[in-house]
Amino acid sequence: MPNAKETKELILDTAERLFSEKGVDGVSLRSLTAAAGVNIAAAHYHFGSKEEVAKAVFARRIRPVNRERIRLLDAYQESGRPSLEELLTALFAPALRLARDPQRGDDFMRLCARFYSEPAEYLESAFREEFSQVLSRFHEAFRRALPELAEEEVGLRIHFAIGVLVHTLLNPTRTCLPKLGPKASDSDKATLDAMVRFVAAGMRSARAAQFPAGAVAGLRAHAEVAQ
Amino acid sequence: MPNAKETKELILDTAERLFSEKGVDGVSLRSLTAAAGVNIAAAHYHFGSKEEVAKAVFARRIRPVNRERIRLLDAYQESGRPSLEELLTALFAPALRLARDPQRGDDFMRLCARFYSEPAEYLESAFREEFSQVLSRFHEAFRRALPELAEEEVGLRIHFAIGVLVHTLLNPTRTCLPKLGPKASDSDKATLDAMVRFVAAGMRSARAAQFPAGAVAGLRAHAEVAQ
DNA sequence: AATTAATTCAAACGTTTGATTGAATCCATG
DNA sequence: CATGGATTCAATCAAACGTTTGAATTAATT
Numbered sequence A, B: 001m002p003n004a005k006e007t008k009e010l011i012l013d014t015a016e017r018l019f020s021e022k023g024v025d026g027v028s029l030r031s032l033t034a035a036a037g038v039n040i041a042a043a044h045y046h047f048g049s050k051e052e053v054a055k056a057v058f059a060r061r062i063r064p065v066n067r068e069r070i071r072l073l074d075a076y077q078e079s080g081r082p083s084l085e086e087l088l089t090a091l092f093a094p095a096l097r098l099a100r101d102p103q104r105g106d107d108f109m110r111l112c113a114r115f116y117s118e119p120a121e122y123l124e125s126a127f128r129e130e131f132s133q134v135l136s137r138f139h140e141a142f143r144r145a146l147p148e149l150a151e152e153e154v155g156l157r158i159h160f161a162i163g164v165l166v167h168t169l170l171n172p173t174r175t176c177l178p179k180l181g182p183k184a185s186d187s188d189k190a191t192l193d194a195m196v197r198f199v200a201a202g203m204r205s206a207r208a209a210q211f212p213a214g215a216v217a218g219l220r221a222h223a224e225v226a227q
Numbered sequence C: 001a002a003t004t005a006a007t008t009c010a011a012a013c014g015t016t017t018g019a020t021t022g023a024a025t026c027c028a029t030g
Numbered sequence D: 001c002a003t004g005g006a007t008t009c010a011a012t013c014a015a016a017c018g019t020t021t022g023a024a025t026t027a028a029t030t
Helices: A004-022 A027-036 A040-047 A050-078 A084-100 A107-117 A119-144 A150-168 A188-203 B004-022 B029-036 B040-047 B050-078 B086-099 B104-116 B119-146 B151-170 B190-201
Strands: none
Touching: A004 A040, A004 A050, A004 A107, A004 B040, A027 A050, A027 A084, A027 A188, A040 A050, A040 A188, A050 A084, A050 A107, A050 B050, A084 A107, A084 A119, A084 A150, A084 A188, A107 A119, A107 A150, A107 B040, A107 B086, A119 A150, A119 B151, A150 B151, A150 B190, A188 B151, A188 B190, B004 B029, B004 B040, B004 B050, B004 B104, B029 B040, B029 B050, B040 B050, B050 B104, B050 B119, B086 B104, B086 B151, B104 B119, B104 B151, B119 B151, B151 B190
């Protein structure tokens, strides 16, 4: 039994890097194993299939992140009712912290966000399995932090918050305009702060019922979403 | 020259539907043309390659949307300085309006969001070409609407706003938790309103400098983004 | 009716894909 | 040093891929 561990982790490391760049579909098992310097059959021997490689890459890192999220949430809740900013920090910080890991951390975070937006069924279910518990906890916490909002409204706003996070992780610099998005020079802490502020303000914004039915405050009537 | 126009648009319609569900990589040209009921070679005859099919699907619909965005922006700007909500409505409403088009409009919007998040190079450049002008106009308008923010901060917040939009279009109902995200019963207008309120509040939130360097207001020290 | 160009079609192209095989190699253990 | 399970390897598999071909078909023009 030669360099078993090395081969297995070599495959995972390489997969993390390549999948995050080109997506799972964009990387063949051949090019992946070639880049890792191992035989194609080694991937099947250790993982069984390409799908299982992808799921292994995902599971290897996401669990510590989600454990840390729960830990932070517990810590905040033990010392009183957490503020919105604290909840968002508990949700975002472990992800951005891993993203800063010089050991391919940024690769994994892009991969993680890509899993969330790729259409493959097995990626969806893998994601759901890993996240349902964490999101359930946070959904409950956000409901308590926003007692004036209906439950569905809270879910919708969490959805928006995740959109900000996923989009920021997925497009760290690449955007349609070079002016948009975080600059390469921005620190992750600065980006986290900006995200938390942005999302916290959005989450505690006035709820729909305060405006005339369906209308947005102070809007002139040029735009019509038909019907 | 038989049903030329029919064939071409049949391919585009089918591609729009299938690409939006499974992504471009997830749909073979064979299954696509089979679903459309046309010969495989017809796709190459009319478009030249699979990539060109994808770009044609994209271009066919995105241009009217972006023209409408510019039109709305012009209209708001002609009658005074637009509010944040008006700018966001001009940005979001044409997209959500198309999304409501019973003629496969929702398919296209998912496709559009998928283009934005798929790793393929030709999709990125196609997206950039179609959007750079629109985003340039809106970036300028947002800067005027948020004069107290630094230019980079405005770009960052637009980036967040696009994240909310893309994520909402891409995951109309599917989320990790069924409780999250817009319900199937939610009208697009209600979703638009919720998005506009959320993002507007985020955009006009206090800027970083108002807090102690790098810190988020009222945050207890459980979370550390290392370093 | 003949000519011509546009379009469709079945068939095949060569390549790449994920997966599998069986022999070779390694290394801990007896 | 021999045994045997663990691991690697080159070679190969069938299937699917995007693309191309050249003949057949269609419809407008002469």
